[in-house]
Amino acid sequence: MTTLASSPGLQAQCRVQNVGEAAFGIRHLQTVMMFFALVIGYAMRVNMSMAIVAMTDSAADDTFDWSMQTQSVILSSFFWGYVMLQIPGSLLADKIGGSILITISIGCNSIITLILPTAATYGGWQAVCACRVLQGLTQGFLFPCTHNLIGKWVPLEDKGRFMAFIYSGSQFGTAAQLMLAGYLTEYWGWPSIFYASGICGVIWTIVYILIGSASPQGSKMISEEERMYIQSSLGHVGGHKTYPVPWKSVFSSLPFISLIVVNCCQNWGFWTLMTEIPSYMSQVLGVNIKANGVLSALPYITMYLLSFPFGLASDLILAKGWLRATTTRKLSNSIAYLVPAVTLIGFAYVPAGNIAVAVGLLCVVVGLNAGYYTGFMLAFLDMAPNFAGFMLSITNCAANFISFIAPLVAGVLIQDETDVSHWRNVFYLSSLLYVLGNTFYIVFGTSELQSWNEPKLDKQVENGSGTTTEKTEIFI
Template identity: 60%
Template sequence: MRVNMSMAIVAMTDPASANSFNWSVQTQSVILSSFFWGYVILQIPGGELASRFGSKILLVLSIGINSAASLLLPVAAHYGGWQLVCACRVIQGLSQGFVYPSMHCLIGKWVPLEEKSRLGTLVYSGAQLGTALQLMISGYIAEYWGWPAIFYTMGCFGVVWTVVYIFIGSSSPKTSKIISEEEKSYIEHSLGQVGEQKKLKTPWKAILTSLPFLSLLIVHCGHNWGFWTLMTEIPSYMSKVLGVDIKSNGVMSALPYIGMYLMSFPLGFTSDYVLKKKWVSITTSRKISNSISQYGPAIVLIILSYAPADVTIAVSLLTLTNCLNAGHYTGYLLVHIDMAPNFASTLMGITNCIANIVSLIVPLVAGVILKDETDPGDWRKVFFVASAIFVICNTIYVIFGTSERQKWNEPVEDSANDKNSSDHKAEKVV
């Protein structure tokens, strides 16, 4: 539901399509960015709410609201034009602000330390599988049933998911009714979560003045710029520069994300294996993975900028770009949990909030750069900007980033309170 507009808008503005709209490139850029207007607002509150009240209710609300907005969007477009379409996308963005902080909270509570890289990768790579499937089927749906069916299909899937998750979902192993006591004990002992968990006060000052955290924030922003350049603009690049029709456009646009999804698994298992063998530190492992995910695509995008306007060459290079980008699953994405598992959802909320302000800007900047969508020279500028940001942001992370557990993960005042409480109990015993 986050990315379906990237494909749908190609059909919505195609004069040959039924119920099409005469929207300029700038208007299309506003529509593509409008999701992020709402998305950035609830990231930080979402992280705090997930850590305090659990993730289940937030995920149910998020997907439920998104499904309703998706089902209403075609009617909104017909009666309210692009303005009401933007309103629906803002609502979807607002409610999806809970998703990533909640997922980070769930991984922190459900995934044993020994399996974090591969299971974290399995969870987050689902986004790429969903994106690939969405891109592949959207073209055919638009061709045979019209573009409104794209939103109706996703809305119905979302409703089904929400109903199922209400019955089987759980915020933590402790509250789950469908796993065995043995599995629950294994997870809780691995994560040190046996017994009642304390509600810690978020050390905002320590977090926001932490250089390793600020470098993590920067690399997240850099990743989002490059990734969302590809996500929002590639369908238009395929259509306008390469002349690929809507059905083939979807399949061609999906291949890079299928590659990313498949590549994520060997990277996840390799990362866990390397750490198990203690060949490198966890910090070094994360930095190697992240460098693959950002330096690699930066180089390939520059090559793409000068490659002939050939479909096979372009799709091959874009697929390679996304395959390399899969390294971020075992890179910066897990560093939030490495640095401070007690505040992983809050850290993710902060970085995802700022990084998605960057995502909001990406299609607007592309709209300014692309004076002529059919000009490969204009697209070269878009790709060059993405490459430069990839390189600069990852370099900052490599220099200043770390996966070492931070002191503020256990706030001093809580430790002091525990000590005073213990001393007081000892005095009473004496």
């Protein structure tokens, strides 16, 4: 009779199973590092939204006389560089690994953030724009690298909760930066906003160089049991298979086009609020800089917290079979778009001085927008899991063109930043695009698996004994 003690195979299997049940492993450490990469990346991305309020405060020292139009150009300049490397970043991460590129992304952003106050002092708004373009350029690697690393490090059993944790870092970083910016400005001046996030980025880069890895295979810290557990779960023991991109099928797919449209509308609304709300709070609602940071952060804290129940509810609905995947995604997306669209109109009519109501409505607008995580964002994986990363890079590229256009349009619409009627036009436009984008997705979107996700097997060849069918990867 074979016992566990006399069977090395059973012992190894038992050890691998124990690794899967362990509370903490190297895969968890890599997950935490990815979370903080997004926290710091987004902190450096949004710090200008609060800093520019202090940098243009005529009542303070060491400030700049920049018009609303100039401020809009500065706020949009990050995205000029950001859109350029979305697609190349996705392809490059597959070739050289995500760890190298994510280190370059955060490291370069940190250095640029640290020199930005000096650039502003001696080079004016043009130098600030140049710094922001370079930051956007290097952050173009951030999301493709994160997707790549998740695909290598996170077992299938943990994918849902690990992904929710990692990507919530973007909202956490946004909220933390907005909240701390007011206090930093109050006590140490506006340059400290950039120094704080830049120093955090340098620390992260040093730590990640020491402990980060592109995959379990390349990690020197991981145990053999944990490496085998991850590879077995992902089917990477013999190497994972990749397919050539079916370009024609992707770009002729109306459901995929609907993802581009809905993502563009999402970015318009999200980044309009992100870049303009601190100025609105200051100029229209009369909130001082310290309170401005805290109040501007609350909606993003709400979004961070609501992302978890949205994820749990979506999984529960599908597990119970209450709704199909397509219906579940569209329901979640409709909550994320339609309720904020209506609420944003109400927010535009809140009278000056009624801060509590304004912030409460803004928490509804931004907080419920978390539903898009379990809305169209999951449709990429539903439709074509083999090409989800590539598809996301395409839609992200298009959507981030919108990200730098939106602040410019706001600058054109807001001729007098103290006139609430000018601001209402900005909010009307965002509401309209939320409704139109969601409608297009409702009509044309799907979560059905697409035929071009898998290769077709239809090539016949002849051999000496007759005709046989050869398995060949053919994409339409």
